Amino acid sequence: MLRDMLAPSQAAPESRADQSSPRDRPGEPRAAVAEGRSIVLVGLMGAGKSAIGRRLAARLGLPFVDSDAEIERAAGMSIREIFDRFGESAFRAGERRVIARLLAGPQIVLATGGGAFMDPETRALVRARGRSVWLKVDLPILVRRVSGRNDRPLLAGGDPASVLADLAQKRDPVYAEADVIVSCRDEAPEQTTNRVLHALLAYRPPRRVRVPLADRAYDVIIGAGIAARAGAHLAPVLPSRRVVLVADETVWRLHGEKVEAGLAETGFSGRALLVPPGEGAKCFAAFQDLIERMLAGGIDRRTGVIAFGGGVIGDLAGFAAAVALRGLPFAQVPTTLLAQVDSSVGGKTGINTAHGKNLVGAFHQPRAVLCDTALLATLPVRELRAGYAEVAKYGLIDDEPFFAWCEANGPAVVAGEAEALAEAVARSVAAKARVVAADEREEVAEGGRALLNLGHTFAHAFEAETGYDGAVLLHGEAVALGIALAFRFSARLGLCEEKDALRVASHFAAVGLPVRLSDTGRRWDAERLVARMRRDKKATGGTLTFVLARGVGQAFVARDVAEDDLRGFLREEGASA
């Protein structure tokens, strides 16, 4: 049986290693390359996977293994014979087992057969355990290299030029899922090896944060520049390569080409549906228009919806994905800090109504979220700062050390420094993922998702009073002010110490966020604010519900907050009677 022949080999590791053994060669610093993962070369026949792989292994002092040779050795027959006797699918199954075994062992450089990476399970294995490199070679060079060779079953009887062109058309979009792509010219193998090595050393794997929601679990992938590889990240999680890309006009003008090319690389096709920027797009009319355009363009149950923009686009496109054809697969590529650290994660989608914000919507989890921190470079600094309020919020809820990190690094985050931004996004997403995993639909009575509303009861009242006009007060600015008030209110009620409230306010002030009513440059009416808070959808049974704090990192849900206490507090804070 082919299955048995390709079963895990008992051979000593040396027997599968090429002559370029690590022992006689010090090699380049291995730890620096691929984080100790095996390097897996993929590409069409003739791309040079073995020639380059062997040289690369020698340079790194790693064993080299050619999966085809390993399969032939394990099966005791040539690939051609395996194809002839058992057929391609049996060969692929054996190949998958061999590659799984090799990747379970110590770090190697592995050259794979041209079809190996086409197998979804093999690709998933390589993604999980290896670092894949596509040796991308122009067709004429490949044709020249493979012409006259008769050891390739797929070439049997065909004209190499047309066989290769066919293969390239099918396979290139899948090879493009590789972590690293190296365009190989007609050059000496040493030169290509150099370029592969440099590309591997320069490669920074994106961070991944899992949102563990049983069969709806997904990854939030975070890194600078990852939108340009959107297709490679989304292909493994979307059921088809047909998508509808929903973007706001500003974001599309600035970054549309990048994400479009990133999707096309792995064969995604579809249309971009643009929406005017701003909160106004989260309304019934814009929602209906979007759905009609999606349907007019032709969608089916496997068509993916990708939200490309800030929280407005995520909420609008997510809601459209939740209800069109009773639910389409959905992914988010958030482009504001607020959307990256908050709204894109957790599955809340929806639109506003005349009765208030986010009152019509659905829970619809994305299949993946791609947070490209480089996209934030074009975000107006005021927007970046506003998004930062939600970052610090996670520390204030239940993670004092993270708030201390914010105190040390907040200024670098709002200055747009790459490392600080990436860290802030990753830690915030991890915090949100934890809360969402424990309370996906905001049903837990104590704690849970409701804690994410720290500062929000105040914030929503300010936003409602200003007509949700971002020119006056952005959501994140209202949240910063609301959080500062929530801590001072907590101190006034004797729940936390005065110094905690001071600590919170001085941090937000240090990054340029409002912390006093007077910082908004407006006058506020205490009675009107209380009335707004009474109408907030978080108010139940006529009592006021607030997220208050017993200290930094110790937020809790307080029900039965007395309106008189609140009124008195707001007056002390400078609201008019």
Ligand SMILES: NC(=O)c1ccc[n+]([C@@H]2O[C@H](COP(=O)([O-])OP(=O)(O)OC[C@H]3O[C@@H](n4cnc5c(N)ncnc54)[C@H](O)[C@@H]3O)[C@@H](O)[C@H]2O)c1
């Ligand atoms: N679903 C949730 O869990 C959740 C959580 C929090 C907030 N929200 C919602 O999110 C929305 C606010 O999101 P937002 O603050 O991202 O607003 P937004 O989507 O309106 O974006 C803010 C502005 O920035 C522009 N922009 C976006 N990305 C840019 C970029 N990279 N470069 C330059 N300009 C860019 C947009 O065109 C827009 O003008 C609100 O509707 C709120 O209700 C939802």
